[in-house]
Amino acid sequence: MALINVAAKEIHGKIVYYGPGLCGKTTNLQVIHGRIPQNGRSDLLSIATETERTLFFDFLPLDLGKVHGFTIRFHLYTVPGQILYERTRVAVLNGADGVVFVADAQRDRLADNLQSLRELAHNLTNQGKRLTEFPMVMQYNKMDLPTALPTPVLDRYLNTIKVPRFEAVAVQGRGVFETLRAISKLVVNKL
Amino acid sequence: MFDHLDPDLTSMVVGAEESEAISACLDRLMVDTGASYIMLLDRAGQVLSWKGDAPRPEMTHLGALLAGSYASSREMARLLKEDNFRVLVQEGARERVFTETVEDRWLLVVVFDHQAHLGLVKVLAKRATQSLSGVLHVVIERNHDRRSRITGELRRAAVDTIDLIFSQDDRATESRSTDKKQWP
Numbered sequence: 088m089a090l091i092n093v094a095a096k097e098i099h100g101k102i103v104y105y106g107p108g109l110c111g112k113t114t115n116l117q118v119i120h121g122r123i124p125q126n127g128r129s130d131l132l133s134i135a136t137e138t139e140r141t142l143f144f145d146f147l148p149l150d151l152g153k154v155h156g157f158t159i160r161f162h163l164y165t166v167p168g169q170i171l172y173e174r175t176r177v178a179v180l181n182g183a184d185g186v187v188f189v190a191d192a193q194r195d196r197l198a199d200n201l202q203s204l205r206e207l208a209h210n211l212t213n214q215g216k217r218l219t220e221f222p223m224v225m226q227y228n229k230m231d232l233p234t235a236l237p238t239p240v241l242d243r244y245l246n247t248i249k250v251p252r253f254e255a256v257a258v259q260g261r262g263v264f265e266t267l268r269a270i271s272k273l274v275v276n277k278l
Numbered sequence: 279m280f281d282h283l284d285p286d287l288t289s290m291v292v293g294a295e296e297s298e299a300i301s302a303c304l305d306r307l308m309v310d311t312g313a314s315y316i317m318l319l320d321r322a323g324q325v326l327s328w329k330g331d332a333p334r335p336e337m338t339h340l341g342a343l344l345a346g347s348y349a350s351s352r353e354m355a356r357l358l359k360e361d362n363f364r365v366l367v368q369e370g371a372r373e374r375v376f377t378e379t380v381e382d383r384w385l386l387v388v389v390f391d392h393q394a395h396l397g398l399v400k401v402l403a404k405r406a407t408q409s410l411s412g413v414l415h416v417v418i419e420r421n422h423d424r425r426s427r428i429t430g431e432l433r434r435a436a437v438d439t440i441d442l443i444f445s446q447d448d449r450a451t452e453s454r455s456t457d458k459k460q461w462p
Contacts, residue, residue: 088289088290088320088322089289089290090289090290090292090320090322090324090326091289091290091291091292091428092292092297092326093292093293093294093297094292094293094294094297094298095297095327098428098436099322099324101322101323101324129338129339130339132339132342132343134346143346143350144342144346146339146342148338148339148342151436151439151440151443152439152443154432154435154436154439155431155432155435157432157436159436159439162322162323162324162338162342164342174353174357175350175353177349177353178346178349178352178353179346179349181321181322181345181349182320182321182322182323183322184289184322264444265444267444268440268441268444271440271444272437272440272441275433275436275437275440276433276437277289278289278428278433278436
C-alpha cells in the first residue's frame with residue numbers, strides 16, 4: 088500500500104520484481120542502479136547466498152524527484168526465485184503497490200514461468216488484491232537467445248490477463264527502463 | 279483488527295495532524311528511553327517518521343531490512359501456528375534493536391545502546407504502540423472518507439515526470455548528462 092505523507096510531502100510506493108529463478112530480476116535492478124546519476128544514487132542492497140543467488144531480496148530505493156512539492160520515491164524489490172523460498176516471496180510481496188513479472192523467454196523455462204505466475208496470483212489473492220485491477224506488467228527476458236520462444240507464444244501462455252508486456256535483454260539493458268516506466272505509471276495512476 | 283479495511287484501498291494518506299501526533303509520540307519515547315534512533319515504518323518498510331541523526335539513505339535501507347525481518351517472522355509464526363511474533367529483538371555488541379508491531383500495520387523500531395535497559399524499552403514501547411494505535415485508527419477512518427488520495431493534477435504531473443525521466447529508455451546512453459534526472 089503506497090504511503091502519502093502529507094506533512095513530509097512524500098509519496099512512497101513499493102514495486103516487486105517477481106519470477107522464476109535465474110530469470111533476470113536482480114539484473115534488472117543492477118541495470119537500473121548502474122544508470123542512476125551518482126549524485127542521487129543509493130546503494131543496491133542484496134541479500135544473497137554464497138553463490139550470488141538471491142536469498143531474501145534485493146532492494147533499491149529510487150528517488151524520482153519533486154512533483155508539485157511532493158517527493159516521489161519508489162522502493163524496488165526482487166524476490167528470491169528458487170522454489171525453496173516460497174514463504175520468503177510472500178514476505179517480500181507484502182505491501183506491494185505493483186509487480187513486474189519477469190519471465191525467462193527460453194523454451195525449457197516455460198513450465199517454471201507458469202508455476203511462478205500461478206504462485207504470484209495465489210499470493211496476491213491471499214493478500215486481498217484483485218488481480219485484474221492490480222498494477223502489473225510482464226517482461227519477457229532473454230529474447231536474444233536462440234532458444235527464446237516467440238512473443239505471440241509467450242503471450243498465449245503467460246499473459247492471459249493481458250497486462251502490458253515488454254521484450255527485454257536485461258543483461259544488455261534492453262527493455263529494462265521501458266518496463267520500469269510502465270509499472271511506475273500504473274502505480275501512480277492507482278494512488 | 280482492521281478486517282473492515284477496504285481491499286481497494288491502494289494508498290494511505292497520513293495527514294499533517296496525525297503526523298504531528300506521531301512525531302510527539304516518538305519524541306516522548308526518545309527522551310524516556312534514551313534511544314539512539316526511533317522509526318515508525320509501514321509494513322512495506324517505508325519510513326513514516328523517524329527521530330535521531332542518521333542520514334536518510336541509511337534509514338531507508340534499515341526500514342526495508344526491518345520490514346523484511348518482520349514479514350519473515352510473521353511467516354514463521356504462521357508455520358508454527360502462532361498468531362504472530364509481535365516483538366523482535368536484535369542484539370549486537372554496541373547496539374540493540376527492538377521492533378514492535380502496531381496493530382500489524384505499522385512497525386515501531388527503537389535502536390538503543392547498552393546504557394538503556396531492554397525491560398524499560400519494552401514497557402515504554404508498549405505504551406507508545408497503544409498511542410500510535412489510536413493515531414492509526416484515525417488515519418484509517420480518514421482514508422475511508424477519501425475517494426481519491428491525490429489530485430488529478432498531481433497524478434498527471436507525476437506521470438509526466440516518469441515519462442521525462444525514462445524517456446530515453448533503451449536508446450544510446452553516451453550523450454546523457456548526469457546532472458539531469460534522465461537516467462537511461
